[in-house]
Amino acid sequence: MKFESITxxxxxxxxxxxxxxxxxxxxGSHEISAETKKQVLEYAEKVNYRPNPIALSLKERKSRxxxxxxxxxxxxxxxxxxxxxxxxxxxxxxxxxxxQSHESYKREVVNVQHLASRSVDGLLVSISSETTNLAHxxxxxxxxxxxxxxxxxxxxxxxxxxxxxxxxxAYDATVHLINNGYKNIAHITFAPFLSITQERLAGYKDxxxxxxxxxxxxxxxxxxxxxxxxxxxxxxxxxxxxxxEKPDAIIAAxxxxxxCCLTAIKNSGLHIPHDIAIxxxxxxxxxxxxxxxxxxxxxPAFEMGQVAxxxxxxxxxxxxxxxxxxxxxxxxxxxxxxxxVKV
Amino acid sequence: MKFESITxxxxxxxxxxxxxxxxxxxxGSHEISAETKKQVLEYAEKVNYRPNPIALSLKERKSRxxxxxxxxxxxxxxxxxxxxxxxxxxxxxxxxxxxQSHESYKREVVNVQHLASRSVDGLLVSISSETTNLAHxxxxxxxxxxxxxxxxxxxxxxxxxxxxxxxxxAYDATVHLINNGYKNIAHITFAPFLSITQERLAGYKDxxxxxxxxxxxxxxxxxxxxxxxxxxxxxxxxxxxxxxEKPDAIIAAxxxxxxCCLTAIKNSGLHIPHDIAIxxxxxxxxxxxxxxxxxxxxxPAFEMGQVAxxxxxxxxxxxxxxxxxxxxxxxxxxxxxxxxVKV
DNA sequence: TTTTTTTACGCAAACGTTCCCGGGAAGAAA
DNA sequence: TTTCTTCCCGGGAACGTTTGCGTAAAAAAA
Numbered sequence: 115m116k117f118e119s120i121t122x123x124x125x126x127x128x129x130x131x132x133x134x135x136x137x138x139x140x141x142g143s144h145e146i147s148a149e150t151k152k153q154v155l156e157y158a159e160k161v162n163y164r165p166n167p168i169a170l171s172l173k174e175r176k177s178r179x180x181x182x183x184x185x186x187x188x189x190x191x192x193x194x195x196x197x198x199x200x201x202x203x204x205x206x207x208x209x210x211x212x213x214q215s216h217e218s219y220k221r222e223v224v225n226v227q228h229l230a231s232r233s234v235d236g237l238l239v240s241i242s243s244e245t246t247n248l249a250h251x252x253x254x255x256x257x258x259x260x261x262x263x264x265x266x267x268x269x270x271x272x273x274x275x276x277x278x279x280x281x282x283x284a285y286d287a288t289v290h291l292i293n294n295g296y297k298n299i300a301h302i303t304f305a306p307f308l309s310i311t312q313e314r315l316a317g318y319k320d321x322x323x324x325x326x327x328x329x330x331x332x333x334x335x336x337x338x339x340x341x342x343x344x345x346x347x348x349x350x351x352x353x354x355x356x357x358x359e360k361p362d363a364i365i366a367a368x369x370x371x372x373x374c375c376l377t378a379i380k381n382s383g384l385h386i387p388h389d390i391a392i393x394x395x396x397x398x399x400x401x402x403x404x405x406x407x408x409x410x411x412x413x414p415a416f417e418m419g420q421v422a423x424x425x426x427x428x429x430x431x432x433x434x435x436x437x438x439x440x441x442x443x444x445x446x447x448x449x450x451x452x453x454x455v456k457v
Numbered sequence: 458m459k460f461e462s463i464t465x466x467x468x469x470x471x472x473x474x475x476x477x478x479x480x481x482x483x484x485g486s487h488e489i490s491a492e493t494k495k496q497v498l499e500y501a502e503k504v505n506y507r508p509n510p511i512a513l514s515l516k517e518r519k520s521r522x523x524x525x526x527x528x529x530x531x532x533x534x535x536x537x538x539x540x541x542x543x544x545x546x547x548x549x550x551x552x553x554x555x556x557q558s559h560e561s562y563k564r565e566v567v568n569v570q571h572l573a574s575r576s577v578d579g580l581l582v583s584i585s586s587e588t589t590n591l592a593h594x595x596x597x598x599x600x601x602x603x604x605x606x607x608x609x610x611x612x613x614x615x616x617x618x619x620x621x622x623x624x625x626x627a628y629d630a631t632v633h634l635i636n637n638g639y640k641n642i643a644h645i646t647f648a649p650f651l652s653i654t655q656e657r658l659a660g661y662k663d664x665x666x667x668x669x670x671x672x673x674x675x676x677x678x679x680x681x682x683x684x685x686x687x688x689x690x691x692x693x694x695x696x697x698x699x700x701x702e703k704p705d706a707i708i709a710a711x712x713x714x715x716x717c718c719l720t721a722i723k724n725s726g727l728h729i730p731h732d733i734a735i736x737x738x739x740x741x742x743x744x745x746x747x748x749x750x751x752x753x754x755x756x757p758a759f760e761m762g763q764v765a766x767x768x769x770x771x772x773x774x775x776x777x778x779x780x781x782x783x784x785x786x787x788x789x790x791x792x793x794x795x796x797x798v799k800v
Numbered sequence: 801t802t803t804t805t806t807t808a809c810g811c812a813a814a815c816g817t818t819c820c821c822g823g824g825a826a827g828a829a830a
Numbered sequence: 831t832t833t834c835t836t837c838c839c840g841g842g843a844a845c846g847t848t849t850g851c852g853t854a855a856a857a858a859a860a
Binding site: 474475476477478481488489490493512514515516517518 | 807808809810811812814815816817
Binding site for chain 2: 119164165166167168169171172177186187188189190193194196197200209210211212213214228230231232233257373376377380399400402403404405406
């Protein structure tokens, strides 16, 4: 099955003029007579002519499309971020091609290569939790492909970055729990190499220390697969609860981790927040529907997406090589609900 | 900023052979000597040659990309469906370009036109709730662009369709509520023109009638914007609760509608399931975390995506025009939890 | 040796577009 | 009348590939 469409050549033939004249008329060149222009424009309108973007891409060596690399879109944070990305990209005439790594290094590499070979003009990336080797990004970046990282970023590549203030978020959440009388605060988080993990861990640590509590690394559990695998989180939890230093509070670092924790706690018969408190990093829009209602740290996902795509498009459209890069830090939103306040 | 890459011309020049020879060597043509092939292959590998897909698209008049038109990806059903779509598309060498209508007819039209002009090879569509005029699809379809509808389908276009068994789902849910002693069962659903609305409504009606209850149209509320606008749902609810025929149960037709109903009921101080029961069509993966746990009808989103993309790719790759179309009906999953069972 | 076949490769066109360059016609300046 | 501008427009190359056709050299057959 094929899908024929009208070309500039067809118009030229129909009107008895050359393709170059048609092209120029369409672009409103001054060196085409008003009469010819009118004729071409009218005919093009009549036959509903649409320039072939593929031919244009070939000629201009750019595709007006940008690639997005995230772990998965079935995740509140990323789907909201993609909404932000799309809202801007569309207006600026760019297409968005989304690919999911599912937290797998291998798939990330494949996806990135695929996107690059599809000639995307730039990449918007949130690194997978399995990724420690960044060669696939570095290669492309060195060849001149504009890349902007968001949320899960890296210091190994000097470019624009957009992150949330994870340090402050974790700090505030920890202080909040301490102020509510919790003393054994666990932190269930992503893979240790991820920037978000490190930022949050730092905030968590500092809050503990500044409030006279010791940092206990046995209370920190890393989920290498970022919660894609429920067993991983359950293992972390059972490990916590069987240890001698049982936590009385948890800070969960992600959407899945949070819901998994809630389920596990519920199944274990513990009472929230009496036996254990929980604060979750989640962009769920229904934290009030949980029982008890869930205290959350919400990332500015939509805005992060918007800022990231703005930066990327600026990079793409910049006439001269950009040498000054910035890291934008957006504020998170901390909403205290029942799950972290003892009654 | 631009991003140069290696072409077969470069390879030819480097090896002192023509581009056609390089092309043929790369494709493993039999009319190229083993020696030359080896040379070319090795060199291509060495410089990391990647064929330019844009040039290929131009030549073959297809882009190996397919467009997906949904309401929004920040929705469990659609993000799961997209996962299904991607899982297949990737393996078969297709790119997926996602666009969101946000339940707006205007945006749907713009998106579809945009996708078409980007030369997608086919379209996977779930119609927006505002859409009553299908001209934008009919046009493209008549020009030969393969389209497969899923979830929200239409009878105005003869092509493959993939839907859930909405009739049975609604029927079963209604019967379940009746069996649990509920008599005034309300149905809060999408726009009346949507196929899913009609299918569910039919199941709901038939279940009532077959169980000796009268169908009361005042208990059915339509949300034209499919729950994108919370006020719409709230209005429907307050309308229901202030009427003389107060419902004692609700069947909510979508993700957003369900959560919105839960919030509203919670705020109104009513007790679920004592004062009012609720069953929701939702693909949320945390219905157990709600209080009370939520009885749900889950659509086979992932499978629907998979089946739809399979059908679409078959259509695209079919040598001869396809005249036999099918409508696949997949089964839903009904899980009864606390919200619909009186204690 | 001559003729035929096979092998291995190059040329050029095509996909749809833009844009440089060149040139004819008409009008203006000499 | 001749020369110079100005105004319009067409030819053709280029972007990266594939592919039909042509052909020189080598191999096989005569």
